[in-house]
Amino acid sequence: MMITRRVFTAALSLTGLGLLTGFSPLRLITDAMAQTATDVAKPVSLPDMALGPANATVTVTEFASMTCPHCAAFTEKVFPKIKSEFIDTGKIRFIFREFPLDIKAAAGSMLARCIAKDDAPKYFAVIDLLFKQQNDWVAKNTTETLTRIGKQAGLTQQQVEDCLKDQALLDKIAADQKYAADVLKVDSTPTFFINGEKVKGEQSFEEFSKRINALLKS
Secondary structure: OEOOHHHHHHHHHHHOOOOOOOOOOOEOOOOOOOOOHHHHHOOOOOOOEEEOOOOOOEEEEEEEOOOOHHHHHHHHHOHHHHHHHHHOOOOEEEEEEEOOOOHHHHHHHHHHHHHHOOOHHHHHHHHHHHHHOHHHHHHOOHHHHHHHHHHHOOOOHHHHHHHHOOHHHHHHHHHHHHHHHHOOOOOOOOEEEEOOEEEEOOOOHHHHHHHHHHHHHO
8 A cells, every 4th residue: 555645745735734745655565674673773864762771681662653543542551551660670671763654643753853852751751742632633733733732842833833844854754664664564553673573553561561571581
């Protein structure tokens, strides 16, 4: 399945984000290479947003779309337990990577990057807020609502507008998404990699705990 340029451009006109025309839509790759832990760990266009020690025995990498309800549910119900049990105790490193499935998700990711800059804890706080308010900014006036959220986080009106028109930032998000699709075979959200092993779909805390503890003991 491929979103054509014509369909994509039409979608942009409905969101109020028509300036984001450089976004590369998701493509489902049929001949992608097999992923490995090394492939997952390779540097990408944007700095990784990560919590936990860089030398942790276990690394969990999440690919998520800001408009994905399953991603929002994971962030609300499961991630706090993972953070308390494994991240805050220094047992794992948790990396969040953007994999926008539509232009609104791309805009949300861009805003989170602009608000947090290189501050990972702040970034995680922003995406938590965006997921909690997902129904508001996805279903309603996207630009208006994202502008309000940006202002609440300390950005000016002009800074929000500049952020949502930042073609270089959008290109980097698209490049990272393409790498995930081409090399790691990510085709849905949320998708997780636990030390390189792919786990698709929203998972329970118990399932994560079982997988992580097994790796910690090995």
